[in-house]
Amino acid sequence: MDGIGAARLAELCGDVRDGRGPAYRTLTDAIRVLVGDGRLPAGTRLPAERALAEELQVSRVTVTRAYRDLREGGWAGARHGAGTWALLPDSHGRVDGVWAPGPVRGGTIDLAHAAPAAPDVMSRLVRRATDRLDAELAGHGYGPDGLPALRERIAARFTARGAPTGADQIVVTGGALHAIHLVVGELAGAGDRVLVEHPTYPSALDLLADAGARPVPVAVEHDPAETALPRAARQTAARAAYLMADFQNPTGRHLDDDARARLLHRLARHATVAVVDETFAELDLSRSGRAALPCAAHALREDDVVTVGGASKIAWGGLRLGWIRAGRERAARLRRRLARSQIAPPVLEQLIAVEVLDAVEEIRAERIGRLRARRDHLVAELTAVLPQWRYRVPDGGLALWCDMGAPLSTALAAVGPRHGLGLAPGPRFGAGHAFDDRLRIPFIHPEPVLTEAVRRLRRAVDDVAGCAPPADPARADLVV
CATH class of the missing domain: 1.10.10.10 (Winged helix-like DNA-binding domain superfamily/Winged helix DNA-binding domain)
Structure with missing residues (x-):
């Protein structure tokens, strides 16, 4: 033990x-x-x-x-x-130590995870993919490289967004986290330093720890990423830097084209490979009509940037399909590494992903319209009920990163269950006890659920302060 x-x-x-x-x-x-x-x-x-x-x-x-x-x-x-x-009591199907949603008790609102439900069109896309499965059943079903049709569509999506890409640069994986796992194994060995934005995606920190790499947290909330990360690269000789340029999780920060170019060129100068997580890249809620180019479009050399992405946020978390975009030689090495552990990605999920990418603009329109309305509703509720909290309203992504003005986060997460809330303490997004004054609040739920969630959050805050009225058990089952 x-x-x-x-x-x-x-x-x-x-x-x-x-x-x-x-x-x-x-x-x-x-x-x-x-x-x-x-x-x-x-x-x-x-x-x-x-x-x-x-x-x-x-x-x-x-x-x-x-x-x-x-x-x-x-x-x-x-x-x-x-x-x-x-011990972890009454886990009800949860896997200890894994940062992922588990079964939620009836009446509990999960504000710990930013995992939206599938868009309405998904059931139709799944049926289409199932209809296409017959053509695949005549073969053996193994394909370490992934279905050619899927790799072509992923490459075409990168090209359409401004980063010309060939299908031989794409590796199909079992989700974005699986993609990060493969890339870290390729780029960094035990003891190697890997820069991470601070705060960052919790599972990325877990993965680096499991790989034996040494994460180097780099504060990016008040120091521009294009300055802070290269400075840390120079000081630490880091092999790689894991970062999100599109609506960073959890801060929602977005880098424009100039900042991306400066960041990537400076990292490359110090031989630090940028591992760019594009999980939220399709979730642009702004009305500008012009998205920033993918980071890969700004790279001076193919091997300066490795991009990972997946279908979980734009489509559905249950669709465990992700991808890697890399230089051709590195992509070939990653496919060999993948084949040794998985042999091949599942065929039906790949067929579904083909349908998702063919319908991606329809999916984005539905997803973005709902998220924009829910974000604005959450902001209005927090303004009315918790006006002392501060946050920057993000132009995309799935959550607000709230500054509560006091180190309440861990205490709120502890009392949250008795108010029907699942909360992620701010320190889960960083190293040590940092960010206990922060709370990430996803805006993935329908507006009535968000209204009730903020009311419960107010009661939890009062509970921590020692002035809360008893929780109303009659309201505990309002939301399932």
């Missing part, structure tokens, strides 16, 4: 003497949130009470009480001589 050191756990928990309640309760909630969102995997041995108390600068009685409450709530186990370890 692996353990976590007292210093590291104290860093993740933050200041438990912040005055929002008894220190033991704050510590209990912090550890529960860490276990729940995967930063502290189930089975991890917790530090000795005395050592953790010293790091947190609290009494040992505080830690003893917190560990006891964790055990009584099913969040920890203990055995004489073996210490105390973290």
